[in-house]
Amino acid sequence: MPSKYKILIVDDEPLNVELLSVYLGDTYDIVTSYNGADALKKVQKECPDLILLDVMMPDMNGYDVCRTIRDEFKMDFIPIIMVTALTGRADHQKGIEAGADEFLKKPIGKFELDKKITSLLRIKEQHDSLLTEKNKAYYYLDYVGVLVAVLDIDYKITHINKKGSDFLGYTFEKLIGREWVESFIPKDSVNAIRKHYDGLASGMLEPYGYCEFPVIISNGEERLFRWYDSPLFDDSGNTTGILISGEDITEIKKAEKQLQEYAIQLERSNDLKDLFTDVMRHDLLNPAGLIKSFVELLVEQESDDYKKSLLGNVNEATEKLIAMIDDAAHLAKLESVDDISFVKINVCSMISDTVDGLMHQVEDKDMDIKVCLNGGCYAVANPMIERVFVNLLSNSIKYSPKGSTVTINVVDMGDKWKISFIDQGDGVPNASKASVFERFKRLHKEDIRGTGVGLAIVKRIMDLHKEIIAVDDNPEGQGSVFWLTLKKDA
Structure with a gap:
């Protein structure tokens, strides 16, 4: 660079x-x-x-x-x-x-x-x-992108982004007002899709639930999409339509099959899977990031509250998509690494920077961060250890009640530092303590944003350091203590 x-x-x-x-x-x-x-x-x-x-x-x-x-x-x-x-x-x-x-x-x-x-x-x-970083697996992926559209209560298209128009092969003007299900869904899928949308509109299905179904584009071809859909509401809480957000995974599905066959022949299925994930991450993040930038620009310029609400839904879906891609790909890359380099780091300074970086989350929940440092504390670690601190503190903030305190302790253990993140949340049941660091495990899903791989990333980084990461009950009351060890700098 x-x-x-x-x-x-x-x-x-x-x-x-x-x-x-x-x-x-x-x-x-x-x-x-x-x-x-x-x-x-x-x-x-x-x-x-x-x-x-x-x-x-x-x-x-x-x-x-x-x-x-x-x-x-x-x-x-x-x-x-x-x-x-x-x-x-x-x-x-x-x-x-x-x-x-x-x-x-x-x-x-x-x-x-x-x-x-x-x-x-x-x-x-x-x-x-x-x-x-492009390699042989890249050629399996001809095109990846995101379609975003708004359907009214009768499932007619009221708005669609340019990427969606390009996918379907029609101009914006020719798409507006067309009934989505009858115009673009294959006949054998119509009943299932109507049932899916009706469930979202009635509240029977959770928003942004993952599903896959095909659409028919202008040349008559069926393309398989992965969808994250959500109902839209007016100020009175009445359903006004459906926000649909989907990515074309037709080539990805074909690529998955080809990669699986190739992996069997070479007996390297795990390596190729990681490679595929990495390529997919980069191809998806670019269009998703552009959508987010355009939506933020439109929000700044929009004065209509209803339109702002629609844009907010688009932005929320895009942020979730970006987080899922980034976290999953980062974990896959970490799992492909066996050796890392180590340098001298200032643990106290890194923790202070982490607290400063998350202070907006702390202020949003009217919480307090108490940091108990042991003077100048230097350790031997890889700079990626900062992500461990960020993930642990972010989790402590997410899962703690408003107005509570999160305490960060750095204790001298002789040849190591013990660093603890102590919260006052619901805690981790004993039966879940062993699995909480597994990928896609999230004990509390209600009203909590996250991809379910944050603690898996933490565990992998600590494994690469050959150090301990564990969770205990808060000895002073309700909550948990997530703690780790780092070797001192000699």
């Missing part, structure tokens, strides 16, 4: 270029351009990591520049932020169609600018990492 990312700033107003350069110059390498034609030359010559592109420019506007970069230069993964005083939906749609990733309204605030750039560069970094 470069020491500094390179950002191209394009604006016909020199003062705007100078202001953005001042905002970003300390953090990024800056390249400037004052018209569209010159900007295209700079893109090819400098290969920037991100482009800040003014819309209203003479001769060649920002839309044309963006479209050229995407269509002629075939540079799909350079993040482009359009900087504009135009705020209409049609202007934003035009920008999206041209290939823009984000929008910023003039005048630009430094905080919002930093937030957008950081988010898009993180997505670009994930993509760049994927390019170095």
